[in-house]
Amino acid sequence: MTATDDQTVIHHTRQWLEKAVIGLNLCPFAKAPYVKDQVRIYISHAKHLDGFLEDLDRELQLLADTPATEIETTLLVHPTLFGDFLLFNDITAIADTAVTDLGLEGVLQIAPFHPDFQFDNTETDAISNYTNRSPYPTLHLIRESSIAKAAAAFPDAADIFERNIALLEKMGHEGWEKLAIPRCPFPIDKASK
Template identity: 75%
Template sequence: MTQPDQTIVTEHTRQWLEKAVIGLNLCPFAKAPYVKNLVRIAVSQARHLDGFLEDLDRELQLLGSTPPEELETTLLVHPALFGDFLQFNDMLDLADQAVSDNGLEGVIQVAPFHPDFQFEGTEAEDIGNYTNRSPYPTLHLIREDSIAKAAEAFPDAEAIFGRNIELLERMGKEGWDKLEIPRCPFHAGQE
């Protein structure tokens, strides 16, 4: 399996964070840790699911053992292993199990992002799916304490999703494309 260079994958992921997640304010809590350099982007080069899960274990252990003042959150990216969104989606149960197996249930949770992300009950090109579309399949490992602090700072956190959908509907696919977020060549849903 040929994979893009790790440096390129990291840079594409940074561009997505800067242009979409932070630039569009899709996650109002993302900017502070990003500008403080507390976001780790780890690129897995695993050739098989087992290797990827071992990488996930390592990243969970690192995040769980590092103070949040040094590392707030981790993005574990794999550029080529999960080309099919349904395959990626099926892997999420294993990712949640890894959190539990590492004794981090209630401490860290996993949020999925994928180039072809699709919420249940939506059409593939529904613009709302773009809230969770990233250049490459990505697991966001989030500290639950960080989520709790963010909820205190933004008491109506549920409104974020609705605001994001409204924003994306106003932008449309053309507006999203103007962001020029890099696209992974390994995913069928990408142009």
């Protein structure tokens, strides 16, 4: 991928954040760090899983070592390696282990987003899956302290997921399509292992 491609990935990711995550208020905690330019978007160019996990380790450590006033949260994006959602889901479990291995359990956690995200026991095209659909396979690295602050500021934080699903069900697929959130224009490897 070229620097131009990286700019496309960052632009698409920002559009998704602005139109869906912040625009629909899917995450009420996202707007403040975004407008303060404290959301790091890192594009991984790893050719294989091992390289991606090294990128993950570096980004976890960077986030842990950097004050929240500089980087509140990180989006680790790989635009071409994890086209198969089930494989990506397996990678998420490995990523959670990396948090523990780096001694960052209770400090950081990871939330997965993917163009074909699918919750257990849902149909592929269920609109509820779109709460976690992003233009590219993405791991959101989150500070536990930020989650605690947000939960204190939003006492009904546990209800956000249900509210999001209700909102998307009301919008339907047609409403989601009107947001015109970009989808990955690059070939994604559906068989990476």
